[in-house]
Structure formats: structure tokens, C-alpha cells
Amino acid sequence: MSTQIIFQGFVVLHLIGFLLFAGTSVADFVGFRQFWKQYDLDKSKAATVMQAISVFPVLMRVGIGLIILSGIGIMYMTHGVFGEQLWFRVKFGLVIVIILNTFLFGQRQKKQLKKSFETSAGTAQKIRSNISLFHTVQLLFVFIIILLSVYKFN
Ligand code: HEM
Incomplete structure (x- = not known):
């Protein structure tokens, strides 16, 4: 197998990992918006939404794992040349x-939210704003990473 095909294989895996990670990050964000909507109206419906979105972190972990492994593969195939560049x-x-x-x-x-939700231990206002901060950082940084990876500013 030629090195070019192996290299392209790593890039394909990198993009699949990116798709999984960024896709489920957006789905997690949208899912949580639905969760909070129901949380204010009907807690039993909120529990169903919570159950549905609880699978996303698993897919995020698979995605980030794939991104890192394929990223290491790309670096190996390119003899670490990107490692010296500012964008990287x-x-x-x-x-x-x-x-x-x-x-x-x-x-x-999310663990704290689940706990407070199951034990009905008061409102989760602080957790709500923390999860919102988590999503803001996540989506903003993924966006910047895409810009850096494609434009490769130096
Ligand atoms: C959240 C994490 C990451 C995201 C969203 C991401 C996304 C991307 C995207 C969209 C590209 C452009 C692919 C193309 O132009 O064909 C790319 C390229 C690249 N990525 Fe990542 N990546 C991530 C993490 C990593 C890591 C951890 C490494 C190294 C260990 C890495 C190494 C590279 C390299 C070297 C390229 C350039 C490939 C080339 O243009 O030939 N990436 N990445």
C-alpha cells in the first residue's frame, strides 16, 4: 500500500472523528436546550430527554479518541512537519x-445535574449556567480549530 493512501486513510479517519465529535457536541447543546425547556414545565418529560441525550458523551469520547489517534498517524506520516507551525x-x-x-x-x-435531578435537591441554576459555559467553550473552540486546520495560518 502506498504511503499516500495510508496518509489519506488517516485524514479520512480524522474527519470521521471530527464529524462524530463536533456533531454530537452540537446535538448535546440542542438536547440540553430541550431538557431545560421541559425542566421548567414538566420534570418527568425532562427525565426522558435526559435519558435520550445521555448517549452523546459516549460518542464524543469515541470521536475525540479517533481524532487523536488519526492526528498522531498524520503527524507520523508527515514526519512532524506541522508540529513546527504556529497554527498547529x-x-x-x-x-x-x-x-x-x-x-x-x-x-x-452533568453528573451533578443527574444527582440533583434524581434526588430533587433544589433548583439546578448554578449547574445550568456551568453547562451553558461548557457548551460555549466547546463549540467556540471547535470552530476555531476548524479555521486553524483548514486555513493553517502561520
Ligand atoms: C477537536 C480536535 C480536532 C479537530 C476538530 C480537528 C479537525 C481537523 C480538520 C477539519 C482538519 C482539516 C483536514 C483537511 O484539510 O484535510 C485537520 C487537519 C489536521 N489535523 Fe486535526 N483536528 C483535531 C485534533 C487534532 C490533533 C489532536 C492532531 C495531532 C495529534 C491533529 C493533527 C492534524 C494535522 C497534522 C492536520 C493537517 C493534515 C493535512 O492538511 O495534511 N488534529 N484537523
Whole structure:
């Protein structure tokens, strides 16, 4: 198999991972908007929405895993040449922020929300604004990463 085909295979996997990650991030954002709408009206319906959207973080993890593995593959095939370019360094920093945002912040807030929802422990106002911040950071940074990856500013 030629190196060109292997390289293109990594790019295809990178874009599939990107599709999964960015797609489910948007779906998670839209799903949460529905959740909060129902939360204010009818908590039993909100529970159903919560159940439906709880699968998204799993797909996000699969997506980010695929992105990282294929990204490493691309770097290997290109002998790390992108690693010296400014756009890539900024992108890499943003990827780290996105990973921390997903695992240290977003996931924790969602767990707390589930807990407070199940035990009916008061309103979840603070968690609501934290999850909104999580989605803003996630979507904004993914957008900047797309710009950096395509335009490769230097
Ligand atoms: C949330 C994370 C990421 C997203 C959304 C993302 C998205 C993208 C997109 C849309 C492209 C453009 C593909 C093209 O022009 O054909 C790209 C290219 C690239 N990505 Fe990523 N990426 C991410 C993380 C990573 C990571 C972690 C690495 C390295 C370990 C990486 C390495 C690369 C490289 C080297 C290219 C240039 C490929 C080329 O133009 O030949 N990416 N990425």
C-alpha cells in the first residue's frame, strides 16, 4: 500500500472523528436546550430527554479518541512537519482545553445535574449556567480549530 493512501486513510479517519465529535457536541447543546425547556414545565418529560441525550458523551469520547489517534498517524506520516507551525501549536493547545473541558468540567456538571435531578435537591441554576459555559467553550473552540486546520495560518 502506498504511503499516500495510508496518509489519506488517516485524514479520512480524522474527519470521521471530527464529524462524530463536533456533531454530537452540537446535538448535546440542542438536547440540553430541550431538557431545560421541559425542566421548567414538566420534570418527568425532562427525565426522558435526559435519558435520550445521555448517549452523546459516549460518542464524543469515541470521536475525540479517533481524532487523536488519526492526528498522531498524520503527524507520523508527515514526519512532524506541522508540529513546527504556529497554527498547529495553537490548535494543539485548544485541543487540550477541549479535552479538559469535556472530562474535568462538562462531565462533572452533568453528573451533578443527574444527582440533583434524581434526588430533587433544589433548583439546578448554578449547574445550568456551568453547562451553558461548557457548551460555549466547546463549540467556540471547535470552530476555531476548524479555521486553524483548514486555513493553517502561520
Ligand atoms: C477537536 C480536535 C480536532 C479537530 C476538530 C480537528 C479537525 C481537523 C480538520 C477539519 C482538519 C482539516 C483536514 C483537511 O484539510 O484535510 C485537520 C487537519 C489536521 N489535523 Fe486535526 N483536528 C483535531 C485534533 C487534532 C490533533 C489532536 C492532531 C495531532 C495529534 C491533529 C493533527 C492534524 C494535522 C497534522 C492536520 C493537517 C493534515 C493535512 O492538511 O495534511 N488534529 N484537523
